[in-house]
Amino acid sequence: YISMFDEYNEANQIAKTAATAADVPAGSGIKALDEDGTPCSSDYYLRLTGDGGKLLKGEIPLTEKRPTPTVVGGGGDPELPTGDLALRRSATASGQTQGYAPGNAVDGDARSYWESPNNSFPQWIQVDLGKSQPVRRLVLSLPPDAAWAKRTQTVEVLGSADGSAFTSLSAPAGRVFDPAKDANSVTITLASTANARYVRVRFTANTGWPAGQLAGLAVYAAS
Known part of the structure; x- marks a missing residue:
């Protein structure tokens, strides 16, 4: 598959598929x-179709639940966690490789990703939640494609109220990312709820590539 789109005015105009009413062209009726x-x-629906193909080819296991959440990061599916505080928020990083910018980790696209400069640990990526608010759980992910081989990234979670002084919220630990499990995602639940405006993920190792990599950085207030 290549893309999803809506057509209107007798198909002489095309727009990307509208996720919400805010994305619908005025008067289009879409x-x-x-x-x-x-x-x-x-x-x-593209992600669902892609996973359907993988199911038919035996690349991922057959499950009773949909293999792809309706919203990247888990929101919108009654069987999955909701309320991603980081979605489409401002993201920055210690650096990036080529066009793999930090904003890719919070854009809701499971296949776009941030990548830090190579062979230069430690590296970090952070998101500005807009204001200080409760943080209890993070879901970190890499693209779900099988081409992203299983790897372990050593990450630490830090929080800050002002973007300057950071406190460790979750100690450095090896986190296993596997496209064959949980859509290549890792859940980090903090020992207790913390208040933070800026949430930073710090990388010090990656067994799959000499850089920090992240396609999804989701932040939740509840465990």
């Missing part, structure tokens, strides 16, 4: 993906 009350990322 219905957004959340019309039935379930929020969906604009690429949801």
Whole structure:
């Protein structure tokens, strides 16, 4: 598959699939993906179709639940956690390789990713939540494609109220990312709820590539 789009005005205009009513061209009559009350990322059906192909080829196991959440990061699916505080927020990093910018980790696209400069640990990526608020759990992910081989990244989670003084919220630990499990994601639950505006993930090792890598940085207030 290549893309999803909506066509209107007798198909002489094309726009990307509308995730919410805010994305719908005025007067077009197009219905957004959340019309039935379930929020969906604009690429949801593409991801679902892609995973369907993988199921048919035996690349991922058959499950009773949908293999792809309706919203990248877990929101919008009643069987999955909601309320990603980091989604589409401002993200910065210690550095990046080529066009693999930090914003890719909070854009809701499971296959776009941030990558730090190579052979230069430690590296970090952080998100500005807009204001200090409770933080209890993070979901970190890499692209779900099988080409992303299993790897262990050593990460630490830090928080700050002002973007200057940071406190460790979760000690450095090896986190295993495996495309065959949990859509190549890792959940980090903090020992207790912390208040932070800036949440930083610090990388000191990666067995799969000499750089920090992250396609999804989701932050939740509840465990």
